[in-house]
Amino acid sequence: MDPKATEIAHDLPPFLRAYTDGRVERFFGTDVVPPSVDSETGVSTKDVAIAPERGVSARIFKPNTINPDQKLPLLIYYHGGALCLGSPYCTTYHNYVTSLVDEANIIAVSVDYRLAPEHPVPVPYEDSWAATQWVVSHSHGQGPEAWLNDHSDFKRVFLAGDSAGANIAHNMAIRAGVEGLGVVKLSGICLVHPYFGRREADCDSRGTGDSLVDKKPGVDNKWLFVCPNTSGINDPIINPAADQNLRKLGCSKVLICVAEKDGLRKRGWFYYEVLGKSGWGGALEIVETEGEDHVFYLFKPGCEKAVALMKRLASFMNQD
Known part of the structure; x- marks a missing residue:
């Protein structure tokens, strides 16, 4: 060899x-956690094939505290993992979305997009858009999945994700604003510890993510790995300041969550500032967790700050 x-x-x-x-x-x-009824929360899960020919699927979550005719807010969730790791079926994300569904009393669809480098950008984004459109196809109550037809309130639809998944959520909201989602209008998006590229000037001395530091001028090595044909730091996928459609963001409110010790903290604040100046007319909020690092809540879900963060997300999706 x-x-x-x-x-x-x-x-x-x-x-x-x-x-x-x-x-x-x-x-x-x-790892794969089979769909089931969670013994602690009573949240039920099922898996669906969205586009079998291209390997796009999802896991649907339904809380146990639901009446037969009750309509709940609907969340479409895009997992993190640098576009090259993770799935809705692994223990980390299955448990996290289960807990979020239980806390917020919502229906959730957690998207399984294909991963780089085998499927480089834009594949994860195209898969996520296909999944988003599939969810929206239930808005008239005639889609293939009864849980979405019967229990989802398509006047209260949210997108959310963590890290690279938060980047996907943002880009899906941009596309929704430009192309539309039929009768569905997004209520809001939750971007948790979002990834919006990385330049050497953005490295935060308080962060511990040394592997994210630039290896090539202009754009970080991790982005080059998943998107080898990128135009660089001015690629609008990772740089909202370079996106001419930013003001068309297709939702009415945005919640950004950052962490004090996260190496991506500055880019989260950058997004907040750029969106606020873009001409987009929605409500914008940012919250920062002190003393914590990137996606700490996934690995310390029971800690006080993780619990507080989840309650904040749940409140955001249940506010009028």
Whole structure:
């Protein structure tokens, strides 16, 4: 075997390693929790195939505290993982969305998009848009899934995600504003510890995410890994300031959550400032968790600050 074929091409410790021969080893998010009724919360889950020919699917979550004719807010969730890790079916995201559904008393659809580098950008975004449109196809009560037909309030639809998933949520809201979602109008989006690119000037000395620091001028190495054909730091997917459609963001309110020790903290604040100056007319709010790092709540879900953050997200989706 050619030793060069087994050289490491990209390393994202301790989560992923990619080799020059095309092999990818993932050390996070590969486990699968079967759909079931959660013993602690009573939240029920089921899996659906959205576009089997292209491998797009989702997990639907329904709380147990629901009447037969009750309509609940509907959340479409896009998981994080740098566009190359994770799924709705892994323990981390299954448990997180289950807890959020229980706390907020909502219906949720957690999207399983195809992952880079095998499926580089824009594939994860196109898959996410296909899933979003599939959800919207239930807005007249005649879609293929009864849980969405019977229990979803399509006048209260939200998009949310963490890290790269928050970036997807933002881009889906932009596309909704430009192309529309039929009769559905998004109520809001929740961007938790969002990823909007990374430049050396944006490195936060309080952050611990050294693997995110630039390896090439203009744009961080992680983005080049998932989007090798990027135009650079002015790619509108990761730089909202470069997006001419930013003011068309298709929702009425936005909640941004950042963490004090997160290496992406500055980019979250950057998004807040740029959106606020864009001419978009919605309500904009940002909250910062002190003393915590990137997506801390996924790995310390029972800590006081994680509980507070979840209650804030639940409140956002239940406010008039």
